[in-house]
Amino acid sequence: MTSDTEKRIMAMLHSQTNGLNKGDPISPPIVTTAKYLLPGEPDTPYVYGRDINPTVVATENALNAIEDAKTIAFPTGMAAITAGIMATCKPGDRIVVPSDGYFVTRALLDEALTGLGLTVDLLKTTDFETADLSAYNVVWLETPSNPGLDLCDIAAVAAKLKGTETKLVVDNTTLTPLLQRPLDLGADMVVASDTKAMAGHSDVLFGHIATRDDALFAKAVRWRKLCGSVAGPWEAFLVHRGLMTLELRLERMCSNARTLYHRLAAQIGASKLQLIKYPNIGFVMGLTFENSQIADHFIEDCPAIFASTSFGGIHTSAERRARWGDDVPGGYVRLSVGCEPQDALVEAIEATLKSL
Numbered sequence: 001m002t003s004d005t006e007k008r009i010m011a012m013l014h015s016q017t018n019g020l021n022k023g024d025p026i027s028p029p030i031v032t033t034a035k036y037l038l039p040g041e042p043d044t045p046y047v048y049g050r051d052i053n054p055t056v057v058a059t060e061n062a063l064n065a066i067e068d069a070k071t072i073a074f075p076t077g078m079a080a081i082t083a084g085i086m087a088t089c090k091p092g093d094r095i096v097v098p099s100d101g102y103f104v105t106r107a108l109l110d111e112a113l114t115g116l117g118l119t120v121d122l123l124k125t126t127d128f129e130t131a132d133l134s135a136y137n138v139v140w141l142e143t144p145s146n147p148g149l150d151l152c153d154i155a156a157v158a159a160k161l162k163g164t165e166t167k168l169v170v171d172n173t174t175l176t177p178l179l180q181r182p183l184d185l186g187a188d189m190v191v192a193s194d195t196k197a198m199a200g201h202s203d204v205l206f207g208h209i210a211t212r213d214d215a216l217f218a219k220a221v222r223w224r225k226l227c228g229s230v231a232g233p234w235e236a237f238l239v240h241r242g243l244m245t246l247e248l249r250l251e252r253m254c255s256n257a258r259t260l261y262h263r264l265a266a267q268i269g270a271s272k273l274q275l276i277k278y279p280n281i282g283f284v285m286g287l288t289f290e291n292s293q294i295a296d297h298f299i300e301d302c303p304a305i306f307a308s309t310s311f312g313g314i315h316t317s318a319e320r321r322a323r324w325g326d327d328v329p330g331g332y333v334r335l336s337v338g339c340e341p342q343d344a345l346v347e348a349i350e351a352t353l354k355s356l
């Protein structure tokens, strides 16, 4: 029987082509317009470019299908995160966010929003399950955490919050809606950076919110209109194009990551690699080397690894996260496994590890 995941993928792949008329283009037209013909009463959604754009709508339709929820597109993941905070929080509220999650989310709260009356607390990703969360209006999770790859049981946290007014928001960037389903596990809202695996080609910034809560959806849509944080049609087109191969890319990336994990795990002790962290799902892993110099050598010497920040692209890439001040060891490397042919990739990385 067709799985729920396959049904969502099919719906995403056909979201643009369903309902086409003879002669219509199969890919979403890139519509660049600020204005729409609008005589008389504004009784159409197409009133102005800050409200709506047909190419962005095509991408949102694909996102709706893969999330199985209403989605709202944003120009970056951080724009989606800001909208998620604005839709769920008001002055006087308390929010708890992971101390080991994406650092820009913490910086945004700390530098811009605590001064506007929000109280922000930090909690380690692994502590959310046991902590008393009853004081919070919003609980914000990121699992696996970025960059440390610690895990938190979303369903267990959702169960604790059931029956309360507290909103549970999950940053699902690292695993995407194909590998983790926060809304099905009880979250009220998903925020995501589609700059990573969703678009997948490292050539565009994008983000989205997904929710089944109509009031939260309406607030986030309103926020986007008021602050003008709108995605452009060119970017939306690239994300749409990337989404069409999301499943294929993830299949290769995850298979490469699993194989690489087992092969590298066998080298611990026999090489300069001290530790590997791989949450048994996804394509991101953490490698800990003895020190930062060896870690830099690993990244720069390996012809199969592209040295860069970010993750989720076609190319295997890596960086030392301590260079950004993240609370990880100096020799900790976040490796994002790409779509390269498996034997060539694994052999190149193994050879570099042995040469260190």
Ligand SMILES: *Cc1c(COP(=O)(O)O)cnc(C)c1O
Pocket (backbone or CB within 6 Å): 076, 077, 078, 079, 081, 102, 142, 146, 171, 173, 174, 192, 193, 194, 195, 196, 205, 206, 207
């Ligand atoms: C990259 C990232 C973001 C921010 O996304 P941008 O598209 O760069 O704005 C947010 N959360 C996580 C977990 C990320 O990895």
